[in-house]
Amino acid sequence: MPDNPLPEVVALGETMALVAPALAEPLETADEFRVDSAGAEANVAAHLAALGRRAAWAGRLGDDALGRRVARHLRDRGVDTRWVETDDEAPTGVYFKDPGRGVRYYRAGSAASRMTPSFLDGLPLDSARVVHVSGITPALSASCDDLVDALVGRIADSPALLSFDVNHRSALWQAGVAAGRLRELASRADLVFVGLDEAEALWGTETPEAVRALLPEPALLIVKDGAIAATEFRDGADSAPTRVPARSVEVVEAVGAGDAFAAGYLASLLNGGDASERLAAGHARAVTVLGDTADFPRAETTTRSTR
Ligand SMILES: Nc1ncnc2c1ncn2[C@@H]1O[C@H](COP(=O)(O)OP(=O)(O)O)[C@@H](O)[C@H]1O
Ligand SMILES: O=C(O)C(=O)C[C@H](O)[C@H](O)COP(=O)(O)O
Numbered sequence: 001m002p003d004n005p006l007p008e009v010v011a012l013g014e015t016m017a018l019v020a021p022a023l024a025e026p027l028e029t030a031d032e033f034r035v036d037s038a039g040a041e042a043n044v045a046a047h048l049a050a051l052g053r054r055a056a057w058a059g060r061l062g063d064d065a066l067g068r069r070v071a072r073h074l075r076d077r078g079v080d081t082r083w084v085e086t087d088d089e090a091p092t093g094v095y096f097k098d099p100g101r102g103v104r105y106y107r108a109g110s111a112a113s114r115m116t117p118s119f120l121d122g123l124p125l126d127s128a129r130v131v132h133v134s135g136i137t138p139a140l141s142a143s144c145d146d147l148v149d150a151l152v153g154r155i156a157d158s159p160a161l162l163s164f165d166v167n168h169r170s171a172l173w174q175a176g177v178a179a180g181r182l183r184e185l186a187s188r189a190d191l192v193f194v195g196l197d198e199a200e201a202l203w204g205t206e207t208p209e210a211v212r213a214l215l216p217e218p219a220l221l222i223v224k225d226g227a228i229a230a231t232e233f234r235d236g237a238d239s240a241p242t243r244v245p246a247r248s249v250e251v252v253e254a255v256g257a258g259d260a261f262a263a264g265y266l267a268s269l270l271n272g273g274d275a276s277e278r279l280a281a282g283h284a285r286a287v288t289v290l291g292d293t294a295d296f297p298r299a300e301t302t303t304r305s306t307r
Helices: 041-052 066-074 142-156 173-186 195-203 209-214 259-268 273-287
Strands: 009-012 016-021 033-038 055-059 061-063 085-089 095-096 101-107 130-134 160-167 189-194 220-225 229-234 242-245 252-253
Touching: 009 041, 016 066, 016 195, 033 041, 041 055, 041 066, 041 130, 041 259, 055 142, 085 273, 130 252, 130 259, 142 160, 142 173, 160 259, 173 195, 189 229, 189 259, 195 209, 195 220, 209 220, 220 259, 220 273, 242 252, 242 273, 259 273
Parallel strands: 009 055, 009 130, 016 095, 061 085, 130 160, 160 189, 189 220
Antiparallel strands: 016 033, 095 101, 220 229, 229 242
């Protein structure tokens, strides 16, 4: 094997510095904070690396202390950062956790928001087995929307699977604006992850079957229903959906379960797991970590988004 083998999974998006009260106290009054890194796609890459897969995160950071901190944090977690760019004119985005109250973004005009389709030049896309993106990136800026569009077009002509996590972020764009764009991008992906709650907020679909009726195109569609179950719909002769109940756990933290689920599912897919195994691996990963990429794995516990 070469010294630096190319990644099996390339995850592209924005990674921010994450500042969180150390003791789960309100942002307004907490005295102690930890600084970590967080971004949906990099979270997926970090989980995949922890699961033994070769995973890269590709994105752009500011030429600043927080950017170097984010890159080091990801490298420490085994993520390949060879395709990370540095922007000396714009900062690394920042994201604060306000326990019990959700998240606060300081990312407008960030280095990542200035990515354009030329960011794709030189990425190891053809050798990857999976390229993972999310519906966060098209909400960052017009040029990021163009970038995702170009990536989706590019992967259509490559052997890689395009994995798309819908990840609607209402703090970045309203459902009425996001709905059409996220549906269109999802319809062009090979593999789509979507939460039933976000599908309802975007498209008014109340059941996994209604989501599939709206999105018949992806070869694999995974509809997650939080604490209840996840359902996989797939193309082909063996096309009956597969539903696997979620694990029963105590919820302790707010953000990151969806990314962990995606990574568990993708790792199983890369290992040749069948539908039940893939969904079970998603659930298992989602409940063995505590938020974002910090300090995993942990004991059985899970996260629930408050966004
Ligand atoms: N309350 C819960 N109990 C058990 N598992 C959960 C719970 N909430 C989330 N999960 C797990 O995390 C996965 C992702 O949940 P989701 O609500 O889509 O997360 P997010 O909102 O962070 O994207 C679920 O499919 C499930 O495996
Ligand atoms: O919101 C963003 O822009 C981020 O990327 C920050 C978070 O780390 C992920 O969003 C976590 O995502 P979930 O796993 O869906 O809870």
